[in-house]
Amino acid sequence: xxxxxxxxxxxxxxxxxxxxxxxxxxxxxxxxxxxxxxxxxxxxxxxxxxxxxxxxxxxxxxxxxxxxxxxxxxxxxxxxxxxxxxxxxxxxxxxxxxxxxxxxxxxxxxxxxxxxxxxxxxxxxxxxxxxxxxxxxxxxxxxxxxxxxxxxxxxxxxxxxxxxxxxxxxxxxxxxxxxxxxxxxxxxxxxxxxxxxxxxxxxxxxxxxxxxxxxxxxxxxxxxxxxxxxxxxxxxxxxxxxxxxxxxxxxxxxxxxxx
Numbered sequence: 001x002x003x004x005x006x007x008x009x010x011x012x013x014x015x016x017x018x019x020x021x022x023x024x025x026x027x028x029x030x031x032x033x034x035x036x037x038x039x040x041x042x043x044x045x046x047x048x049x050x051x052x053x054x055x056x057x058x059x060x061x062x063x064x065x066x067x068x069x070x071x072x073x074x075x076x077x078x079x080x081x082x083x084x085x086x087x088x089x090x091x092x093x094x095x096x097x098x099x100x101x102x103x104x105x106x107x108x109x110x111x112x113x114x115x116x117x118x119x120x121x122x123x124x125x126x127x128x129x130x131x132x133x134x135x136x137x138x139x140x141x142x143x144x145x146x147x148x149x150x151x152x153x154x155x156x157x158x159x160x161x162x163x164x165x166x167x168x169x170x171x172x173x174x175x176x177x178x179x180x181x182x183x184x185x186x187x188x189x190x191x192x193x194x195x196x197x198x199x200x201x202x203x204x205x206x207x208x209x210x211x212x213x214x215x216x217x218x219x220x221x222x223x224x225x226x227x228x229x230x231x232x233x234x235x236x237x238x239x240x241x242x243x244x245x246x247x248x249x250x251x252x253x254x255x256x257x258x259x
Contacts, residue, residue, distance in 0.1 A: 146186025
């Protein structure tokens with residue numbers, strides 16, 4: 001049975017951040033202000049999200065237009081964050097990030113909705129919005145890691161790449177090792193999480209379901225589905241994004257350009 005938390009409980013929870021601030025001050029880390037700002041933003045953002053989700057997730061009056069608008073808003077916001085983490089110097093990076101994250105989310109969430117969960121209606125926000133949020137959040141992290149690694153390596157390896165090109169390699173062949181390494185870096189955190197899940201860690205979604213009283217076997221079933229969705233979605237997002245980034249490093253004559 002769910003034990004609701006009232007304002008008094010949340011106020012007591014803020015004691016945790018007071019401890020963090022005290023420890024930061026004791027160790028002279030200089031993070032007191034950042035702790036306060038991060039806490040304030042967390043409270044405000046989640047409070048707003050809670051009220052918005054109360055409307056979007058209304059099971060009695062599901063609105064497909066509202067669900068679509070909320071999904072596009074989430075996609076655009078994570079695209080901005082991902083683009084900023086990778087680089088602001090790479091041209092036309094925003095549409096590539098938007099397309100990679102959007103394509104991975106549509107394909108994988110659509111697969112789960114149509115073939116696995118099969119809710120009624122298919123656009124049921126109770127399932128669609130949480131799954132979309134999880135996929136976009138994880139794909140954002142994977143794409144950020146892979147994209148930043150790829151841009152850094154390409155900028156640092158100009159001489160090596162130009163040598164391969166001068167010897168007759170195509171742009172795809174010259175960039176293949178760097179693209180492969182960046183993709184592996186982006187997927188490694190996901191694979192590491194899958195390796196120890198259920199043994200050393202319990203994912204946040206599983207923990208949340210257990211806290212609200214969901215049957216552990218049902219919670220585990222959904223967690224398996226979500227982890228598999230995250231893995232494939234991350235791979236698709238990184239594949240599309242790395243392709244786009246590589247293209248931005250060459251002009252129409254396939255000559256390497258520094259970014």
